[in-house]
Amino acid sequence: MNQKVLKTLEYYKIIERLTDCAASEPGKKMCRELTPSSDFNEIVQAQTETADAVTRVRQKGSLSLAGVRDVRDSLKRLEIGSSLSIMELLSVSGLLTCAARAKNYGRHPENTELPDDSLDEMFRTLEPLTNVNSEITRCILGEDEIADDASPGLHHVRRQMKITADKVHTQLNAILNSSRTMLQDAVITMRDGRYCLPVRAEYKSQFAGMVHDQSSTGSTLFIEPMSVVKLNNDIRELELQEQKEIEVILADLSTELVPYIEPITTDFEILTKLDFIFAKAALARIYN
Numbered sequence: 001m002n003q004k005v006l007k008t009l010e011y012y013k014i015i016e017r018l019t020d021c022a023a024s025e026p027g028k029k030m031c032r033e034l035t036p037s038s039d040f041n042e043i044v045q046a047q048t049e050t051a052d053a054v055t056r057v058r059q060k061g062s063l064s065l066a067g068v069r070d071v072r073d074s075l076k077r078l079e080i081g082s083s084l085s086i087m088e089l090l091s092v093s094g095l096l097t098c099a100a101r102a103k104n105y106g107r108h109p110e111n112t113e114l115p116d117d118s119l120d121e122m123f124r125t126l127e128p129l130t131n132v133n134s135e136i137t138r139c140i141l142g143e144d145e146i147a148d149d150a151s152p153g154l155h156h157v158r159r160q161m162k163i164t165a166d167k168v169h170t171q172l173n174a175i176l177n178s179s180r181t182m183l184q185d186a187v188i189t190m191r192d193g194r195y196c197l198p199v200r201a202e203y204k205s206q207f208a209g210m211v212h213d214q215s216s217t218g219s220t221l222f223i224e225p226m227s228v229v230k231l232n233n234d235i236r237e238l239e240l241q242e243q244k245e246i247e248v249i250l251a252d253l254s255t256e257l258v259p260y261i262e263p264i265t266t267d268f269e270i271l272t273k274l275d276f277i278f279a280k281a282a283l284a285r286i287y288n
Helices: 003-008 011-021 025-032 040-060 072-079 086-106 120-125 130-139 152-178 201-206 226-287
Strands: 140-142 189-191 194-200 209-214 220-225
Touching: 003 011, 011 025, 011 226, 025 226, 040 226, 072 086, 072 226, 086 120, 086 130, 086 140, 086 226, 120 226, 130 140, 130 226, 152 194, 152 220, 152 226, 189 220, 194 201, 194 209, 194 226, 201 220, 209 226, 220 226
Parallel strands: none
Antiparallel strands: 189 194, 194 220, 209 220
8 A cells, every 4th residue: 555545544644643542652653653454364363452452441441551661772781791770770670560560450350261362462471570670679769869778888888978978067067157257158068079168258368178169259269178178088989989889789780680681572572562452442442
């Protein structure tokens, strides 16, 4: 069927509506790539899948597949021994969470003897990898947040960081109270990752410390008092240790995923197809 005929039939308007019904970007891509078929068996299979999805939606409600992301590039990086980033691990976790939700959705209620439909095999094949996913979600709390207890090493480093930061604040508060007239404001600020105080420019020579910045008018200098230089250095070293600990955690989580590259790939493919099929079901229900 040529493009002119498809345009005359307003085929692409239907495809656009179908695409809107899909929840994930991979599912939407599959919708956009749908073309008419002349293979009778293929057509029957596709319509059967749509009808079975409509039946399931009527019985159980919609299936949410919004967390499906294309993780295949990340899986290729795992194959060559690379560690995944926080965002990549969260994408894999989101996919596995969707797999668990879909697998549960696909189960038939107990004490029923409903015959298998065209979707059962897909639901049965899904591997949620619950233990692996639980470890990812235990360690990674958000896009830029690793849990303190993700590893004993990270827990120790962050505890030391808090203790050292408390010492810095104690020292700086003492200076705030004793040198109030020299300060522009009674606040502790950060410059270049180091704790400083806003000192009036005219008191620069009387205030022992390192200048890290100044205000736009030049009337305020942000000075790191000499008494906290070592503590600030300690914090910087602890921050570097923290980053190393996080890299170890990400590497360990990545290593745990390596044996499951194939089932994760299969999960992605099945969930994408299910999103496509349930998008067709949603459109079918709209048009009755």
